[in-house]
Amino acid sequence: MNFHLTKEQALFEQMIRSFAEKEVKPLAAEVDEQERFPEETVAKMARVGLLGIPVPSELGGAGGNNVMYAQAVEELSVACATTGVIVSAHTSLCIAPILESGTPEQKKKYIPRLASGEWLGAFGLTEPNAGTDASAQQTTAVEDGDNFIINGSKIFITNAEYAHVYIIFAMTDKSQGVKGITAFIIEKGTPGFSFGKKEKKMGIRGSATSELIFENCVIPRENMLGKVGKGFGIAMKTLDGGRIGIAAQALGIAQGALNETVKYIKERKQFGKPLSAFQNTQFQIADMQTRISAARMLVRSAAFKKDQGEKFSADAAMAKLYAAEVAMEVASKAIQLHGGYGYTREYPVERMLRDAKITEIYEGTSEVQKMVIAANLLK
Amino acid sequence: MNIVVCIKQVPDTTEIKINPATGTLIRDGVPSIINPDDKAGLELALRMKDLHDAHVTVITMGPPQADNALREALAMGVDDAIHLTDRKFAGADTLATSHALAGALRNLTFDLIITGRQAIDGDTAQVGPQIAEHLDIAQVSYLRKLDYDGKRTFTIERSIEDGYEILETEAPCLVTVLSDAFQARYMTVKGIMEAYAKEVKVWGFNEIEVKEEDLGLKGSPTKVHKAFSRGVKAAGELYELDTDEAVGTIISKLKEKFII
Numbered sequence: 001m002n003f004h005l006t007k008e009q010a011l012f013e014q015m016i017r018s019f020a021e022k023e024v025k026p027l028a029a030e031v032d033e034q035e036r037f038p039e040e041t042v043a044k045m046a047r048v049g050l051l052g053i054p055v056p057s058e059l060g061g062a063g064g065n066n067v068m069y070a071q072a073v074e075e076l077s078v079a080c081a082t083t084g085v086i087v088s089a090h091t092s093l094c095i096a097p098i099l100e101s102g103t104p105e106q107k108k109k110y111i112p113r114l115a116s117g118e119w120l121g122a123f124g125l126t127e128p129n130a131g132t133d134a135s136a137q138q139t140t141a142v143e144d145g146d147n148f149i150i151n152g153s154k155i156f157i158t159n160a161e162y163a164h165v166y167i168i169f170a171m172t173d174k175s176q177g178v179k180g181i182t183a184f185i186i187e188k189g190t191p192g193f194s195f196g197k198k199e200k201k202m203g204i205r206g207s208a209t210s211e212l213i214f215e216n217c218v219i220p221r222e223n224m225l226g227k228v229g230k231g232f233g234i235a236m237k238t239l240d241g242g243r244i245g246i247a248a249q250a251l252g253i254a255q256g257a258l259n260e261t262v263k264y265i266k267e268r269k270q271f272g273k274p275l276s277a278f279q280n281t282q283f284q285i286a287d288m289q290t291r292i293s294a295a296r297m298l299v300r301s302a303a304f305k306k307d308q309g310e311k312f313s314a315d316a317a318m319a320k321l322y323a324a325e326v327a328m329e330v331a332s333k334a335i336q337l338h339g340g341y342g343y344t345r346e347y348p349v350e351r352m353l354r355d356a357k358i359t360e361i362y363e364g365t366s367e368v369q370k371m372v373i374a375a376n377l378l379k
Numbered sequence: 380m381n382i383v384v385c386i387k388q389v390p391d392t393t394e395i396k397i398n399p400a401t402g403t404l405i406r407d408g409v410p411s412i413i414n415p416d417d418k419a420g421l422e423l424a425l426r427m428k429d430l431h432d433a434h435v436t437v438i439t440m441g442p443p444q445a446d447n448a449l450r451e452a453l454a455m456g457v458d459d460a461i462h463l464t465d466r467k468f469a470g471a472d473t474l475a476t477s478h479a480l481a482g483a484l485r486n487l488t489f490d491l492i493i494t495g496r497q498a499i500d501g502d503t504a505q506v507g508p509q510i511a512e513h514l515d516i517a518q519v520s521y522l523r524k525l526d527y528d529g530k531r532t533f534t535i536e537r538s539i540e541d542g543y544e545i546l547e548t549e550a551p552c553l554v555t556v557l558s559d560a561f562q563a564r565y566m567t568v569k570g571i572m573e574a575y576a577k578e579v580k581v582w583g584f585n586e587i588e589v590k591e592e593d594l595g596l597k598g599s600p601t602k603v604h605k606a607f608s609r610g611v612k613a614a615g616e617l618y619e620l621d622t623d624e625a626v627g628t629i630i631s632k633l634k635e636k637f638i639i
Binding site: 007008011012014015018019047048049050052053057061062063064068267268269346 | 447450451454565566567568569570571572573574575631635636637
């Protein structure tokens with residue numbers, strides 16, 4: 001048993017903290033307020049290799065691992081949860097399924113450009129009538145010689161029009177149910193592929209979230225990911241990995257809220273002494289820190305198991321379930337300790353609570369995580 | 380072109396707290412960093428690598444944990460790293476340190492040696508110039524800009540109190556660099572993954588050309604008369620605003636700190 005980071009991970013922690021503090025944090029309030037996608041940050045992240053952390057170096061990645069990827073999403077989210085989810089969706093939801101299920105040609109074509117950050121990735125499973133019940137896909141893909149013709153729409157798609165490559169799921173055979181779902185790699189600019197409504201959200205407001213629309217969109221067979229009818233399995237496996245990223249994002253939000261709180265309570269004076277001198281305040285931050293540390297253990301252990309090639313599905317579900325709860329609780333307590341100031345946009349903790357809520361919903365709601373965890377116990 | 384950058388691992392003095400009872404520095408738990416002026420020196424060297432395909436070697440003298448600073452430099456993109464460490468080097472002042480570093484540099488081929496202006500834990504600004512003297516090469520201190528003609532000649536802007544001088548010199552030479560002249564790049568993730576796979580050469584007394592009496596405590600004429608701490612101030616925030624905005628900003632900052 002060893003709870004220490006490796007030398008590489010420790011050096012990476014030093015780098016990512018400095019990057020998040022200097023490059024990401026100064027923009028966090030602005031991208032939230034203006035609902036602006038931080039393209040300049042994405043370019044900076046690309047330069048230092050943050051968009052291809054767990055990608056093998058022979059495919060143009062950094063040759064890192066999933067623990068480092070979780071460290072990155074956490075530290076970015078300490079500063080700005082929008083930036084955290086950009087990296088998470090790109091890495092876990094687009095790069096990972098191509099790495100796991102792609103042909104050598106698909107890997108060669110897409111991975112180096114995604115890992116270098118030249119292209120950003122996205123993932124489209126959710127539809128207006130297929131949320132938690134992802135098997136109820138209405139988007140169709142009809143075989144036509146060497147092509148598939150795709151029709152339908154996907155909603156709430158992270159990275160939206162800023163992405164270049166999309167992993168899209170569609171029904172190739174409705175009669176087969178989940179065994180009739182197939183995955184495709186679709187590039188921006190393909191005729192028949194357009195963007196619909198941009199969502200106005202409660203939190204992670206700098207993250208671009210849009211509808212994707214497919215109207216007689218012709219996709220060559222070589223862009224099919226995996227085999228016909230194997231799409232649902234690819235989606236579920238992808239989301240297992242994605243949950244590590246979102247758990248790390250939630251953890252980062254919680255840590256960010258605690259950091260702000262510790263700073264504030266040392267400065268703010270009431271009744272002639274700083275808030276930090278009151279025992280109630282001390283007990284609150286002690287609880288916050290304890291839960292954050294527990295969440296970090298779950299996140300790191302899920303990422304570590306994935307790196308070892310072990311089963312990690314339930315671990316990732318527990319990490320996401322718990323870290324999301326901790327993010328909500330800690331951000332809420334952080335506002336309480338800030339008092340009225342915490343409720344204003346002068347301080348970042350109100351943003352953190354708004355950002356935290358989505359971690360209980362996307363990439364599987366908390367209820368779905370419990371289903372995964374229970375199913376693992378009862379099998 | 381071959382460049383050697385001399386760096387020092389120092390405690391991050393912005394994180395250091397003073398023990399109010401004794402007035403001494405509390406070093407426990409204070410992170411170690413590459414000295415900021417030296418980090419700017421690394422950046423200058425890496426820019427020369429990008430522009431002129433220079434080969435960059437980094438060297439440090441220090442205890443075993445100084446290895447971290449070398450790994451960070453490797454992760455930023457330097458080619459080779461040398462760690463000078465030996466009990467005979469312990470207790471060195473600036474003169475003994477510069478003798479050891481010069482001894483190591485005699486083993487290397489170089490066109491340019493870069494050091495930081497001064498270290499944040501000692502603030503002497505002596506080691507760079509002393510190395511140049513030991514090696515009998517030209518030196519330009521307080522460099523803020525460097526141009527290289529691709530052959531032998533460097534054109535250098537050197538900061539002075541109320542402006543700058545432009546100097547020209549030939550390789551080999553030594554320059555000392557100011558931290559705000561070159562914003563250091565980040566380590567890359569790939570660089571970090573490779574940093575520990577690379578070899579750091581570890582050299583002791585036997586590997587370098589230097590007289591034993593010039594090293595360590597024996598070679599250190601400096602006697603510390605008294606150590607005291609200056610008042611520590613947090614790093615300020617700098618705003619460039621017009622008057623109206625500036626007034627608003629000041630008021631909101633004062634409110635934020637509950638001063639008004």
